[in-house]
Amino acid sequence: MSDLLAINTIRLLAVDTVAKANSGHPGAPMGLAPAAHTLFKQMRFNPRNPAWINRDRFVLSNGHACALLYTMLFLYGYDYTIDDLKSFRQLNSKTPGHPEAELPGVEVTTGPLGQGIANAVGLAIAQAQLAATYNKPNYELFSNYTYAFLGDGCLQEGVAQEAISLAGHLGDGLKLIAFWDDNQISIDGDTNVSFTEDVPAKFRAQGWEVLSVKDGNDDLEGIAAALAKAKTTNKPTLIRLPTIIGYGSLQQGTHGVHGSPLKPDDIKQLKKKFGFDPEQNFVVPREVTESYAKHVADNQQVEVEWNKLLTAYTKEYPELGQELHRRLDGKLPENWQKALPTYTVDDKPVASRKLSEIVLTSIEKELPELVGGSADLTGSNLTRWPDAVDFQPKSTGLGDFSGRYFRFGVREHGMGAIINGISAYGANFKAYGGTFLNFVSYASGAVRLSALSGHPIIWVATHDSIGLGEDGPTHQPIETLAHLRALPNLMVWRPADGNETSAAYLRAIESKHTPSIIALTRQNLPQLEHSSIEKAAKGGYTVYPVENPDIILVASGSEVSIAIDGAKKLGTEGVKASVVSIPDFFTFDSQARSYQLSVLPDGVPIMSVEVMSTFGWSKYSHEQFGINRFGISGPGPEIYKFFEFTAEGVADRASKVVQFYKGKELLSPLNKAFESVHA
Amino acid sequence: MSDLLAINTIRLLAVDTVAKANSGHPGAPMGLAPAAHTLFKQMRFNPRNPAWINRDRFVLSNGHACALLYTMLFLYGYDYTIDDLKSFRQLNSKTPGHPEAELPGVEVTTGPLGQGIANAVGLAIAQAQLAATYNKPNYELFSNYTYAFLGDGCLQEGVAQEAISLAGHLGDGLKLIAFWDDNQISIDGDTNVSFTEDVPAKFRAQGWEVLSVKDGNDDLEGIAAALAKAKTTNKPTLIRLPTIIGYGSLQQGTHGVHGSPLKPDDIKQLKKKFGFDPEQNFVVPREVTESYAKHVADNQQVEVEWNKLLTAYTKEYPELGQELHRRLDGKLPENWQKALPTYTVDDKPVASRKLSEIVLTSIEKELPELVGGSADLTGSNLTRWPDAVDFQPKSTGLGDFSGRYFRFGVREHGMGAIINGISAYGANFKAYGGTFLNFVSYASGAVRLSALSGHPIIWVATHDSIGLGEDGPTHQPIETLAHLRALPNLMVWRPADGNETSAAYLRAIESKHTPSIIALTRQNLPQLEHSSIEKAAKGGYTVYPVENPDIILVASGSEVSIAIDGAKKLGTEGVKASVVSIPDFFTFDSQARSYQLSVLPDGVPIMSVEVMSTFGWSKYSHEQFGINRFGISGPGPEIYKFFEFTAEGVADRASKVVQFYKGKELLSPLNKAFESVHA
Numbered sequence A, B: 001m002s003d004l005l006a007i008n009t010i011r012l013l014a015v016d017t018v019a020k021a022n023s024g025h026p027g028a029p030m031g032l033a034p035a036a037h038t039l040f041k042q043m044r045f046n047p048r049n050p051a052w053i054n055r056d057r058f059v060l061s062n063g064h065a066c067a068l069l070y071t072m073l074f075l076y077g078y079d080y081t082i083d084d085l086k087s088f089r090q091l092n093s094k095t096p097g098h099p100e101a102e103l104p105g106v107e108v109t110t111g112p113l114g115q116g117i118a119n120a121v122g123l124a125i126a127q128a129q130l131a132a133t134y135n136k137p138n139y140e141l142f143s144n145y146t147y148a149f150l151g152d153g154c155l156q157e158g159v160a161q162e163a164i165s166l167a168g169h170l171g172d173g174l175k176l177i178a179f180w181d182d183n184q185i186s187i188d189g190d191t192n193v194s195f196t197e198d199v200p201a202k203f204r205a206q207g208w209e210v211l212s213v214k215d216g217n218d219d220l221e222g223i224a225a226a227l228a229k230a231k232t233t234n235k236p237t238l239i240r241l242p243t244i245i246g247y248g249s250l251q252q253g254t255h256g257v258h259g260s261p262l263k264p265d266d267i268k269q270l271k272k273k274f275g276f277d278p279e280q281n282f283v284v285p286r287e288v289t290e291s292y293a294k295h296v297a298d299n300q301q302v303e304v305e306w307n308k309l310l311t312a313y314t315k316e317y318p319e320l321g322q323e324l325h326r327r328l329d330g331k332l333p334e335n336w337q338k339a340l341p342t343y344t345v346d347d348k349p350v351a352s353r354k355l356s357e358i359v360l361t362s363i364e365k366e367l368p369e370l371v372g373g374s375a376d377l378t379g380s381n382l383t384r385w386p387d388a389v390d391f392q393p394k395s396t397g398l399g400d401f402s403g404r405y406f407r408f409g410v411r412e413h414g415m416g417a418i419i420n421g422i423s424a425y426g427a428n429f430k431a432y433g434g435t436f437l438n439f440v441s442y443a444s445g446a447v448r449l450s451a452l453s454g455h456p457i458i459w460v461a462t463h464d465s466i467g468l469g470e471d472g473p474t475h476q477p478i479e480t481l482a483h484l485r486a487l488p489n490l491m492v493w494r495p496a497d498g499n500e501t502s503a504a505y506l507r508a509i510e511s512k513h514t515p516s517i518i519a520l521t522r523q524n525l526p527q528l529e530h531s532s533i534e535k536a537a538k539g540g541y542t543v544y545p546v547e548n549p550d551i552i553l554v555a556s557g558s559e560v561s562i563a564i565d566g567a568k569k570l571g572t573e574g575v576k577a578s579v580v581s582i583p584d585f586f587t588f589d590s591q592a593r594s595y596q597l598s599v600l601p602d603g604v605p606i607m608s609v610e611v612m613s614t615f616g617w618s619k620y621s622h623e624q625f626g627i628n629r630f631g632i633s634g635p636g637p638e639i640y641k642f643f644e645f646t647a648e649g650v651a652d653r654a655s656k657v658v659q660f661y662k663g664k665e666l667l668s669p670l671n672k673a674f675e676s677v678h679a
């Protein structure tokens, strides 16, 4: 089979796919087909077992070009049919408008620009960490490459720049090869309207190897040679690939072919030009199918050999081998959760960021899959256990690739996308990233994809409120928890004490498909009398019970103990107040309605207490005590007083609430007329 | 006076300030004092009139070093006293933990890393745009420079990288000079743990001039020479300034001096070393005061001359002069709002992104201060009026600096911070940025600072829901509006038709201190019978009135017409349903409670209807119909059906709600036991 036949098949399938949908992006697939064909030809992967751990990874960072990816996956015999291509971008099809991680052969969800290349950095880090941890002489279990395609759009995004910079720093040994689709076109037209930097020089300044192909449309040997050369360097490599967007179309080289289907006449001339029947659609020449099938058969043999290698390895290194088997099975060690610390009311007050450090230090020994770091706030986030080894190239003298602690630099968004990539690698990785809660917002794009793709990563988000004090309103979260709680499939823990902190980690580590934010205080919190891991792990529970309360106070994190103090004060004034702690809305929402109503029943006024925006708390409460303005700089305890978050401030408002609702019929806010069908 | 005396005065004031607060960052001020002294000495500004429009701007991008900034402003006689320095980081002081834009002499709020340098790019763009628009031969009204200090942290942030890249592209003529505090230290220790790129080479690759000072601690002549040289190039310039963090401290050169006060003994030896009395604090030698006062006096004369120039200019160019006077007074043209289009129910359905384009095209003629652009989605956001001129260096042949349309590239976060900077310049700039609503999240950090600092910028946020269709869940906002609505001081408009779109722009353009997001549809929306600019400008109103309703449906944007269809269907079934449109929570929340309760009264069940997360809607409604999961790829209308957002889907749920609450006493969710004191 000629390579050109395969390449034109790819081009025309992508064109037909977009045309049939009457929606999508034909231009990039047409320009990138030669690179895709050449790259896949030398990749190791098994379409019958897309989860094979040592497969090469391919990330389409310019996710809008997904007609290309679906075409490749279809041609290589992944679980797609020609009808799947024909239902591109249709409701509930297997070929949605951007690639989604749960689809066969799709490594990570892309489309939001810049995320894919940052995920690819994470995938390459994961490979390097596993190789350094498990590979032994004659047992190169982890040797895969991570490849990425990226367009000009990705290169302009800050998240990509952050990850590219870190990859350059970590470079010595990362098996990462990225193709830059240098087609001089973006949606606004010629890239010269906004993007005129010297990309190769910029990458080199950041420690990357940069190679160039003369002509990405025709020079297959050049592409193959660049790939081969890239594998001889230890650095991550960018291959510049000058292409013509929409290659072959009458409109080639313009943004007219970027985001709209080609016109019928254009498609016909294209098929003629490529030697295909202009009247036929979705044509796959037999030679192409056969040639690709041959490559798959070879690859399957590679996996067979690899499995043999793992068996032999497990005999020679039984402990490591069994650990690896466990991780590949996606199982946690038995009884790992016994390492979670518990507390009683007599234990001393501790900041929950410190409680988090105690958890990490305790569980890391049980969980070799636990890896993480901080965006340059290690000493503030307390994310590093005492004898952690840094993940650094050995050449730096600062650590090695078996290290499990990452120095992400001041790169929150990049960090978020990188831990998504580490998680996407598999092998049960539990990856976390630390920063101040307020700066999780810098990484919103990556957090959203954690939730959408179901990467069970963890954000260690310290300094979680006005309680951080002097740093002031630029650092004090107000809207942040509302933002995160409104995201589907995201746990947002805000533990009130030691037991609740352990519960947060229990759920976060156990999670298979739901990421977690753990919001932690800078300031000390007392240990609560009625908290327990078991209760907190339900997401919400009565932490200060009284019989027949006149009012229920519902709070989270640092405000739970203040609410309890308020309830005690109310008690002395003859008002019976109980307190409910809701450390995580997502988990509480997943409990049976009957349990929820036992915690927040009909007939009792409920007031929320949290030093944040009240936005969203009305789902659990009739009245809200919060802070619907920005914070203020000053010592933390004084700020709490300033905003009246004290026993008195709580009791005062609670009394008003009791008065207001006296004699009024009240439903629990959780007692609903209809259940959302889509929750 | 010797320069060294002034520099050591600055260092010690900063040290004393941090020590007195027992909180803050002494290291960077100590290292940067020589540069600050040398820079301010040649800057044009008037402490008696910090708003003088042609002043040089100084941005402290590494905002944690604010003890330095407050010290400089105090020494130069801005409205700060020594007691203000002594109450650094205390509650309600004038010297909060990070610099805040509303303080005298502080140009922009910084602290969240990377924002400041991006703001500085915006400030420089604003200067260039005004210069190209108003300067005439012999009338160089706008000639100021924008200076920035930035640390290693800023350089790692994506938002900074985006802005730096765009500044390099726009470079030919931007009066922007940044000092990189190259002190090899960040919070995690030596920068070599994560930040090893070749910064000068990277800046050069992006079109910047890069200069180097040999020793930032001592070489004052070198700093002055670099500044002078920077002014001879047309490019934005980075001056590399190797400094020792905490210069003079026993712990100098370590991260130990980054974020904690110096120890008392250390401060004493420092004062001795610098020739100051070790027992005295907050000392300002008379010579320093006098020398700085002299510079201020000179500068005041510069402003006097400038005012004369403006007077002469206004005589020679009366039209431009008066326009400029109006802008400097912060006034809009009289009757500008008459340019806002209005619609009747007979007008045809139009997508609100198109309605937005019609508004922009209509009002831009009235408002020369209206400038904006898109993050590479011009044709999708419809942000460019037909005969707009692009803001580009003339040398590109693509526009000139009088242009009011920006090609931001795929740089949402950078765009957000840049338009904050343009707004911060003054001259009544109304700056907007366009992207898909979902990708406003990429810019969360900048949006938060728009709200915190009160920059009345505008986000043109199109493709605002599942209605965008085929692009699928990666592009469909679910949590986005909840996130933005939870931010204090932010209008989040989601207009339902043409009149509401005009109302959104009316409020956004009129706004002095509150930014706006305008969420707009890709799909067509019908013109509503009862909408008007006046009613919508209240943020919420009854758009489909019925007498004594059995239920009130409350909706926003594209769901308002669906709710009305649902109400009509309910009417045929004997259920009386009215519909309330809430195009903006912030504006509705600012209405009198009596008005709010007239719209959402006691005694009637209220159900919200919006194709987003229901999070937050319980503040206005008893029941919520929304989408608490991610979206799906497919044609927009089919997705609406899939999620049952149709007249039938609405009516079905509304009937259940009416049944459920029949005979039950019901308060409006807006009828509250207590008013938040901090709202």
Ligand SMILES: [Ca+2]
Pocket: A151, A152, A153, A181, A182, A183, A184, A185, A186
């Ligand atoms: Ca491109």
Ligand SMILES: [Ca+2]
Pocket: B151, B152, B153, B181, B182, B183, B184, B185, B186
């Ligand atoms: Ca530094």
